Amino acid sequence: MANNFKYKSLEEATLRTTGAFALIDSVRRQGVKHIFGYPGGAILPVYDEIYKAEARGEIKHYLVRHEQGAVHAADGYARATGQVGVCVATSGPGATNLVTGIATAQMDSIPMVVITGQVPSYAIGTDAFQETDIWGITLPIVKHSYVIRRPEDIARIVAEAFHIAGTGRPGPVLVDIPKDIGQQEFDYNPEEVKIDLPGYQARVKGYLHQIAAAIALIRQSKRPLLYAGGGAVISDAHTEIAELAKRFQLPVTTTLMGKGAYNENNDLSLGMLGMHGTAYANFAVQGCDLLIAVGARFDDRVTGRLDKFAPDAKVIHIDIDPAEVGKNRKPDVPIVGDVKEVLQAILEATSYEETIQTKDWLKQLDEWKADYPLEVPAYEGVLSPQQVIHEFGKQAPDAYFATDVGQHQMWAAQLIKTGPRKWISSAGLGTMGYGMPAAMGAKVALPNDPVICISGDASIQMNIQELGTLAQYGINIKVIVVNNGWQGMVRQWQESFYNERYSSSNMEVGMPDFVKLAEAFGIKGVKVIDPSDLQSAVAEILAYDGPVFADFRVKRDENCYPMVPPGASNDQMVGLQTPQRSQLSKEAQDIASELERTAQLV
Incomplete structure (x- = not known):
């Protein structure tokens, strides 16, 4: 059906058009330029409007090879930019294939709008072909969700969805559209849209008496530690964290999600804490007398044994989500508010003439840094995984790094020093198969910046079909497979805690020839075995103008240390x-x- 209007008059008049047009036009009005998705029967009216929008040069759609690739790409896009990522899938299996990626985004507070097709509204509940209740399935793993019942509601629902996804504590929002609603004609007037969400009011500014109490604790402390999580990255608070650390000489440690919130090359940086954190960060958290948690949630992989975590410390906890403040650790000073806003208030209330009392504490931390450094082992005739990861960090210091999940993820977190939003990794859910499509999304968002995916030979096979997407669009990312022939972290746990019973963790049998596989997709494949070739191979991979899939064969039984065993405290x-x-x-x-x-x- 043709729309009964000229597109130039869109901003000026009420139009007779379809629900599918209203949906895509409403998405366009939110500033969206890129969409990741995969078509199917129930979503075809929407895809027809995507086709027309692409022809007008308004939106670029990226056809993935599996819906999970679409949702991870939208996730990576959002992490790299701070903007709301968008993905689209059809009903039934198309929608359910998004579930893992939606849960990944929810766990890590990533802003995303997920659009799913649905069977016609009159067929809902009849077990129609490719019908699933995706609204009900995803209810525990979204920030909010909608099923569109009338085309007249589309513009408002889309505006609300983007507002909810991107404000407060961000998260994914589902918009489910039945096929007949997409086809239905109605009078569309986007200018009348007003967001009215009286029950949704995110608090961004902390209460003044709590801020004053926090300042008093900071001034009294002799062994403070600033502990930054993903909320610090989300709020773009890196400038404020840097100034606060400098002003009070606060050592800074970050979570896996918080990497990039503070310059890891600074002398005050302790790197990541937790299960595979640096020894000196873990010693610091156990020895501090004040823990300033900003945008962190006291996750179990950070705290180890919770009742022994920071045992002598008073706690200031700053978070925009009131549900997180006090959930795992009761703070002495709770502050609900946006990290950036609260830190700005603290900085405005203090001065550069603050008395510094942390000199002895910093000296102690420097001793621990010297005595327990992170190591990059070298072996005769075989690459260590740390060498590979460290070399990419050294040769591409300004790159965006996306990772999969496992040993390589932890080594990358330890050894690669990144800036704000340049660390893209599934932290809360730990989703294998995340890295390559997330890197793809980041590169679509930032085509002029280098993007590198660090993966393992097990993780990469979870969504390896996305090599087809890289090939189709020439998305210039570098995919680095740290290949030890194992599900590496599973093998390490089986060695350490299951008496070396390696049940279903060996990936050697059935492993593809990754170079031939890449070449079959039309992508440059590289294989590196000899340590003497490492430096030149990395330089060649980074210099190549196009996507590269590189297989680095590394020492098979290398373990990722330090490690806090289950049930132990961080020291x-x-x-x-x-x-x-x-x-x-x-x-x-x-x-x-x-x-x-x-x-x-x-």
Whole structure:
């Protein structure tokens, strides 16, 4: 059906058109330029309007090879830019294929609008062909959701969906559109749309008495630690964190989601804390007298044994989501508000003339840094996985890095130093297969910036079909497979906690020839085995003008350390080298002795 209007008059008049047109036009009005998706019967009216919008040069659609690729690409797009990512799928299996990616975005607070087709409204509930209740299926894993019942509601629903997805604590919003609603004609007037959500009021500014209490604790503290999570990245608070750390000489540690919130090259940086965090970050959190948590949720992979986490510390907890404040650890000063706004208020209320009391504490942290450095081992004739990851971090310091999940993810988090929004990784859900499509989304958003995907030989096979999307659109990302022939983290746990019973974790049998596979898609494939070739191979991969799929064969049984075992506190790590006792302070000697005792018990 043709729309009964000239497109130039769209901004000026009420138009007789279809629900599908209203949907795509409403998305366009939210500033969306890129959509990731896969068509099917129930969503075809919408895809017909996508076709027309592409012809007008308004929107670019990227055809993925699996719906999970679409939702991860929208996720990576959102993480890299801070904008709302958009993906589209049809009803039934198309919609259910999005579920893992929706849950990934919900766990990590990623702004996304997910549009799904649905069987005609008169057929809902009849078990029609490709009918699933995607609204009900996703209810626990979305921030909000809609089923469109009338085309007249489309413009308002889309505007609300984007507002909800991108404000407060961000998250995915589902919009389900029955096929007949997309085909139905109605009078469309987008200028009349007004968002009215009286029950949705995100608090961004903290209460002044709480801010004053936080400042008092910071001024009194002698062993403070600033602990930054994903909320600090989401709120773009890196400038404020840097100034606060400088002003009060606060050491800074970040979560996996918080990487990039603080310059990891700064002397005050302790890197990541938690299960595979740096030893000095974990010692710091156990020894601090004040923990300033900004945009973090005290996740179990960060805290280890929660009742032993930061045992001597008072806690300031700043988060925009009131449900997170006090959920796992009761704070002494709770502040509900946007991290950036609250930190700005703290900075405005203090001065550059603050008395610095952290000199001895920083000296202690420097000792731990010297005695427990992160290592990049080198072996005769075989690459270590750390060498591969470290070399890419060194040669591409300004790149955006997306990762899959497992040992390579933890090594990348330890060794690659990134800037704001340049770290793209599934943290909360730990979704294998996330890395390549997420990198693809980031590159679509930022075509002039280098984007590198760090993956493992097991993770990459989860969504390897997206090589077809890279080939179709020439999306210039570099996919690095750290190949040890295992589900690496599973193998490490089986070695450590299951008496080396390697049940279903060996990936050697059935592994494809990754170079031939890449070439079959028309993509440059590279295989690197010899350590002497590493530096030149990385340089060649980064210089190549086009997507590259690189297979790095690494030492098979390398483990990712340090590691906090399950049930242990953060200072009870295994896999650390014992430092020279004469180089340590009395406190550090006591911790080192306890570390050895615990390692023997574990």
